């Protein structure tokens with residue numbers, strides 16, 4: 001058995017009467033390439049919010065590298081090695097692409113409290129940020145404000161920020177949503193070149209992407225885990241084909 | 252592609268970022284003006300001193316409002332805390348050496364900032380706005396009530412401020428010492444703030460302002476950052492208040508009033524917040540207008556000020572400097588066709 | 590026994606003041622709750638209403654109740670125009686812009702009233718029927734205070750029913766709780782806001798007129814009591830009719846009692862208490878309730 005990075009035990013979250021996530025038992029292994037799929041409103045984003053500490057579960061525990069992090073706030077969980085992207089961009093819109101990535105890298109390195117030295121004097125931080133920017137083919141936009149970029153390019157910044165945190169667990173919430181298909185390979189390439197040690201969980205609607213990328217797939221429906229298995233098992237499951245895959249393929 | 256061939260840190264935008272803190276050619280200009288003012292208008296040095304104090308106060312507000320994005324209506328709390336520290340220590344014969352008094356003013360104001368920041372900055376939006384207002388009102392009431400120590404409504408007048416460094420008299424009629432003293436303190440504080448905003452810390456404040464939620468998601472201890480910034484800003488505001496008390500040799504309730512808090516806010520907004528020179532431009536514009544108009548046509552002044560605020564909020568959110576920047580950009584675009 | 594009567598009359602006075610606070614503040618709470626709009630000019634609308642009511646009585650001899658109605662209607666109409674023409678542009682603006690914009694309106698209101706009417710206080714002369722005292726059995730008390738309490742109760746019951754029983758009330762509640770969801774249900778939140786804004790300003794106008802007798806009415810009104818209105822809203826909770834009602838009564842009674850027993854430190858206490866209350870419950874003391 002490989003080591004477990006992230007694990008949930010009967011995690012649930014209700015919004016009033018709505019059970020957005022119920023009794024989810026989930027494991028993410030070291031080096032995992034795991035996809036989470038399910039129809040809109042299935043509770044996938046809510047589940048990510050529970051993993052990262054944006055939301056507190058109504059019930060259940062979240063374990064990160066064997067440690068119970070259920071009561072640890074979001075920012076501290078990041079320090080423990082978990083990072084994410086957002087389904088809807090959450091960027092520093094008034095700042096440049098470089099500044100966006102710089103912020104992430106400087107937080108990771110713990111230099112963000114330094115108030116007596118110019119940010120520009122940290123060449124190492126700039127260099128690392130520039131490498132990420134290059135990896136996401138954003139060089140031409142380095143000095144532009146994020147708010148001036150087309151949405152698809154902004155999605156790439158979203159990923160660059162998360163990668164700047166050098167996480168051990170990376171959670172990607174529909175990273176390619178809103179990215180023109182001509183550019184979506186940039187995202188896949190960037191994710192594909194991640195270290196083997198990182199566990200990646202991706203939420204994605206494009207089944208081609210899912211089957212190409214994932215070694216394991218979890219299907220979520222109505223807040224519950226509906227099925228889990230290898231791509232082959234999932235693709236072969238007639239029930240899943242009926243409730244989900246078929247509909248995703250055709251519309 | 253050529254871009255890929257050069258080292259990433261030599262990318263033009265990366266170079267621009269790496270050098271963005273370097274002084275620009277025009278940056279000595281405001282200081283040259285300030286010194287020229289000293290020689291050109293010896294009869295207006297009282298006004299000039301008040302103006303410099305306001306700039307310093309606006310600079311402190313800019314740190315929380317323009318850089319960290321904390322909206323406060325109560326920044327005079329720290330100005331007043333500094334002013335009363337200097338005033339009470341001097342009046343009661345405890346301590347009045349100007350420079351160390353100023354440091355004490357900074358410390359007291361920083362403590363007020365830290366104490367209130369620890370509790371206020373847990374909240375946001377309307378609640379935060381209310382709490383900043385209430386804190387200031389609370390201090391104002393306390394200063395009003397603590398008559399024995401603070402002089403109550405009348406304040407403390409004729410503060411015995413000894414010569415600066417034992418050499419330079421504070422003469423209330425010819426405030427030459429005051430002017431230069433305040434100018435030097437302003438310059439030091441400005442250098443500090445300028446360094447801070449271009450530092451990684453300043454960058455993280457900008458991050459909090461732009462998207463607090465994302466800052467949590469990159470692992471930033473947002474509240475601690477904000478409290479740090481709030482405390483530093485309070486200390487600078489306290490220095491401004493301390494200078495005000497020393498320069499005028501009195502302190503009264505107006506240092507803690509909503510009027511003062513609103514005035515500095517308006518001045519900063521007028522100049523353009525989140526720009527290090529916004530406070531300079533705004534304070535000059537505001538004080539010059541106020542100096543000439545407010546006394547002649549007080550009601551018209553208020554009407555105009557209100558209209559100005561409405562117009563700024565609706566059409567010119569970045570103030571005078573913002574308008575200037577937009578004009579510059581337009582001119583450049585014209586002269587450099589793609 | 591004397592003490593008991595004393596306490597009773599103090600509470601009555603405080604409750605009467607609290608009713609006025611409620612009538613003025615409730616609109617502010619609902620509009621802030623609906624749109625998250627920081628409207629510091631709410632006191633200016635109360636002032637506008639107060640002037641219309643008092644001046645129409647003093648100069649045209651309009652009776653008190655019709656004057657109140659006039660104040661309500663005119664202020665609601667004026668605020669409707671303001672909302673459509675100006676406020677609507679700032680819904681998505683930052684809080685800072687909203688603060689600046691509304692402070693600007695306050696300054697303009699103060700200056701305009703000073704220019705047009707003059708800086709002096711406008712006296713509200715109550716109709717004879719509301720002057721003097723009534724016998725409550727255990728004590729004599731000012732007729733007008735009792736009148737205010739009665740009006741306040743009628744209004745809070747009316748508003749509560751409106752909130753609970755009408756479609757628009759349900760829409761307001763739903764929007765305050767979850768704006769996004771309401772919008773996705775196809776409810777026109779902008780229109781809802783226009784209506785509540787005009788109505789809330791009209792209520793403020795009523796409060797301005799009703800309270801003019803003891804709060805006074807001069808151009809500074811728009812700023813002088815703003816902190817109180819904001820405290821009531823912050824303590825009562827955004828978009829909460831009953832919360833604002835309780836908070837207004839609490840602040841009204843406290844203010845009245847403190848002014849009487851510790852005339853000097855009273856305000857200090859109120860500000861201090863507000864800070865503590867808001868720290869304990871940042872969403873307002875009564876925010877947990879449904880309305």
Ligand SMILES: Nc1ncnc2c1ncn2[C@@H]1O[C@H](COP(=O)(O)OP(=O)(O)O)[C@@H](O)[C@H]1O
Nearest residue numbers: 015018020038039040041042043044045046047
């Ligand atoms: N903050 C919230 N408040 C109330 N309901 C929410 C909230 N966030 C999500 N929901 C609801 O929870 C359900 C699951 O949403 P979500 O996790 O976003 O689904 P998915 O990401 O799978 O599309 C949806 O019905 C959604 O409306």
Ligand SMILES: [Mg+2]
Nearest residue numbers: 044045046087
């Ligand atoms: Mg989702």
